[in-house]
Amino acid sequence: MIRRIPAEWKSKRFWKETVEAYLYLLPTLAVLGLFTFYPFVNAFLYSAYDIGTRTVPGEAILVVTADVEDWVSLLRRGRVPDPLSTFLAGKYGLDPQDLWVRLRQADRWVLRDEGAHREFVVLREGSHLTVRPAVTRWDLRPVGWANFQTVFADRDFHKSLINTTIYVAVSVPVTLFLALLLATVLNQAVRGRALFRTANFLPYITPWVAVAMVFRWIYNRDIGLLNYLLSSFAGLFGVQMSVLDWLNDPRLAMPALILMQVWRFTGYQALILLAGMQGIDREYYEAARVDGASSFQTWRKITVPLLTPQIFFLLIISLIGSFRIFEEVMILFMGSGPQNSALTMVYYIFRKAFESGQYGPASAASVILFAIIFVLSLFQLTVVQRRVHYER
Amino acid sequence: MSGVKGTTVYRVRRALWASTMYTLLLFTVVITALPFFWMITTSLKERAAVMRIPPQWIPSPVVWGNYVEAWNSAPFGRYFFNSFFIAVATTVGDVATSIPAGYALAKMVFLGRGLILALLLGTLMIPGQMLLVPTFILVNRIGWYNTYQVLIIPWTAGVFGMFLLRQFFKTVPDELWDSARIDGCSRLRYMFQIAVPLVRPGIATVALLKFVASWNAFLWVIVMTDRVDLRTVPVGLRFLQMEMGDFHHLLMAAATMAMVPILLLFLFAQKQFIQGIARTGLK
Numbered sequence: 001m002i003r004r005i006p007a008e009w010k011s012k013r014f015w016k017e018t019v020e021a022y023l024y025l026l027p028t029l030a031v032l033g034l035f036t037f038y039p040f041v042n043a044f045l046y047s048a049y050d051i052g053t054r055t056v057p058g059e060a061i062l063v064v065t066a067d068v069e070d071w072v073s074l075l076r077r078g079r080v081p082d083p084l085s086t087f088l089a090g091k092y093g094l095d096p097q098d099l100w101v102r103l104r105q106a107d108r109w110v111l112r113d114e115g116a117h118r119e120f121v122v123l124r125e126g127s128h129l130t131v132r133p134a135v136t137r138w139d140l141r142p143v144g145w146a147n148f149q150t151v152f153a154d155r156d157f158h159k160s161l162i163n164t165t166i167y168v169a170v171s172v173p174v175t176l177f178l179a180l181l182l183a184t185v186l187n188q189a190v191r192g193r194a195l196f197r198t199a200n201f202l203p204y205i206t207p208w209v210a211v212a213m214v215f216r217w218i219y220n221r222d223i224g225l226l227n228y229l230l231s232s233f234a235g236l237f238g239v240q241m242s243v244l245d246w247l248n249d250p251r252l253a254m255p256a257l258i259l260m261q262v263w264r265f266t267g268y269q270a271l272i273l274l275a276g277m278q279g280i281d282r283e284y285y286e287a288a289r290v291d292g293a294s295s296f297q298t299w300r301k302i303t304v305p306l307l308t309p310q311i312f313f314l315l316i317i318s319l320i321g322s323f324r325i326f327e328e329v330m331i332l333f334m335g336s337g338p339q340n341s342a343l344t345m346v347y348y349i350f351r352k353a354f355e356s357g358q359y360g361p362a363s364a365a366s367v368i369l370f371a372i373i374f375v376l377s378l379f380q381l382t383v384v385q386r387r388v389h390y391e392r
Numbered sequence: 393m394s395g396v397k398g399t400t401v402y403r404v405r406r407a408l409w410a411s412t413m414y415t416l417l418l419f420t421v422v423i424t425a426l427p428f429f430w431m432i433t434t435s436l437k438e439r440a441a442v443m444r445i446p447p448q449w450i451p452s453p454v455v456w457g458n459y460v461e462a463w464n465s466a467p468f469g470r471y472f473f474n475s476f477f478i479a480v481a482t483t484v485g486d487v488a489t490s491i492p493a494g495y496a497l498a499k500m501v502f503l504g505r506g507l508i509l510a511l512l513l514g515t516l517m518i519p520g521q522m523l524l525v526p527t528f529i530l531v532n533r534i535g536w537y538n539t540y541q542v543l544i545i546p547w548t549a550g551v552f553g554m555f556l557l558r559q560f561f562k563t564v565p566d567e568l569w570d571s572a573r574i575d576g577c578s579r580l581r582y583m584f585q586i587a588v589p590l591v592r593p594g595i596a597t598v599a600l601l602k603f604v605a606s607w608n609a610f611l612w613v614i615v616m617t618d619r620v621d622l623r624t625v626p627v628g629l630r631f632l633q634m635e636m637g638d639f640h641h642l643l644m645a646a647a648t649m650a651m652v653p654i655l656l657l658f659l660f661a662q663k664q665f666i667q668g669i670a671r672t673g674l675k
Binding site: 022373 | 416425434444447488492503520521524526554579625630643650651655666
C-alpha cells in the first residue's frame, strides 16, 4: 500500500521554512533539552539506582606534621589554611581565592578549586595530615524498586504526603473563594478601583523570602503582632485568649503556613477574576435585570458560570503550584516545623538529596510527585474542562 | 416596589450597599497592608522598642541606622550585584530565545510543528523540583557547580514566555509578511524590524515576570551553589536569618531592602504588570 504523501512535502518552500523554523527554535530547544528533557528522563532512571559520590585520593603531594591541630580546626570550620592554599596555588598555578572546602568529614576534607575545577583531599592519618589530588566519581548501582520501597516505608514521607495534601486541599479552595468574593466587590466599586487593585497586587510581587520573614515575626508567640491583635480582639468581648504558639505548636504549623499563602495569593487571583468579570458582555446583565433577577441570582447564574475559564485556569495553576510548596516552609519555620509538622513533599526530596546525600530515594520521591501532578493535570483536562462554560 | 429607581428606599439601599462594599474593601486593604506596615515600622525601631507589648505602632525614636547596620552585617553589596546581574542576564536570554521560538510556532508552517508544540506544552506539567537531583548531578559532572553559568544558562529559555509571545505574534496580520516578502525582505529582518515592535507589550510582560521570578530564585541557588560570593539577595536573607535569630529590627530592615527594587520596578511598570497578569488568565 502506498501512503499518501502530504502535498506540502513536494514544495521546496515548505522544506526551506522547516529548516528556518528549527533554527529559530534551536536556542530554546537546546537549553530545554539539556536542562529539562535530559534531567526529566534521568529522574526516572535515577529512581532505580543507588547514587553516591566517592572521592578517590591520589598520591600524597604534601605531608603536614607541624601545626596539625591548627589546620584541623580551620578545616572543620570550612576554612583553607593559608600555607595550604599558598602551596597548592604555587604547585598548580591556581588562584588561592578559588579554593574552598567542599566536604567536611571526621578525618577528611575535600577541597575544590573553582577556577580550574581541581579537587584535593586532606586526610588525617594518625598524627599527621596528607594532602592528595582527588577525583570525585558518581557511583550508580542499580537497585530496582528498592528506592521506592525505602520511600514508601519512610514515616517522614507519609508525613510529607499528608501535609502537602492538607495544604493543597485547604489553601486552594479557600484562596479561590476569597478571591472570587474580592473580585466581586472590586467589580462593584467604581471609585478607587485602581488603588485597590495595586494594593491587592503587592503581596504577590513582594519577594516571598521577605514575606516569610515578616510572617515569622508576626507569628512570634510572645511579642508577635498576630497574638497581640487576637488577644486585644478577644479582650473586647471579655474573653481570655490562650497564647497561640504559631511556630512551635505542631497543630498550628499548617494553619500558619496556609494563612500566609492565602494572604499572598488572594489579591493576585482576584485580579485575574476581575479581568474576566470585566470581559463579560453587559447585555447578559441587562437581560437578567429585565427578568427581575436579584443581585445574588445574577452573580450565581451569570457571573460565576461565565468566569469558569478563569476559575479553571486558576484552579490548575494553584493546584499544581501548591504541590511544589517548600521554600516558604524553610524560611517560616527555619526548618520543617515542629516535629516535622510542616514537612512537605518537596522538602522531603530536598532533605533526602541535599542534606542526607540519598539521591536515589530522593529521585523516587520526585517521580511520585510528578505522578501526582500528572494525574491531577489529566483529571483537570478531561473532567473539569468539560464543565467550563465558554462564552462563544 | 422597593427596587424602582429614584425612590428614597432605592437610594438608601444603594447607599447601604455601597458603604458595605467600601468597608469590605477597606478591610482587605488593611489586612493586605498590615504586614508591610509592620515590617517597615519594626525596621525603624530600637531593639528595646521591638520587644514591647503593647506594640509601638510608630517608632520613636526613628532609627535609620538599622538599615546601615543590616547592610553591613552581611555582604549585601555583593548579594544585590549577584541578584541584578543574574536577573538581567536571564531576562535578556529568555526574551532573546523566546522571540524567534514564539515567532516560529505562531507564524511558520513546518514539519513536526504539532509535535514540538505538544512537547513544549508538556514541559509545563513537569515540576521543576522534580529535576533538582538529576540536574544537580549533571551540573556537577560538567563542572558547573558553584558558577555563574549554572545560575544563568538554564534559565535563558522558558516555555511560559515563549507561549505568551506566540499568542502576541499570532495577532500580527499575515498581510504584513506577504508585502514585506514581495519587497524582498528576509524573514529574520521582518521579524525583528516589523513583528517585534508590534508585540512590544508582550515582550515587556515576559521581561517583567522573568525579572521578578529570577530575583526571587532561591531553591536553585542553594542547591547549585554554596559559596558566599554567589549568594543572591533571598539566599543572603536566609543566612542572615539563621545568624541573627531575634534581631527582628535588623531582619525587617534587610527584608525591606530586598523588596525595594521589585517595588520600584512595579511602580514604574504597573500597567504592564497588571495587564500581563490579567492576560495570563485569559484564553
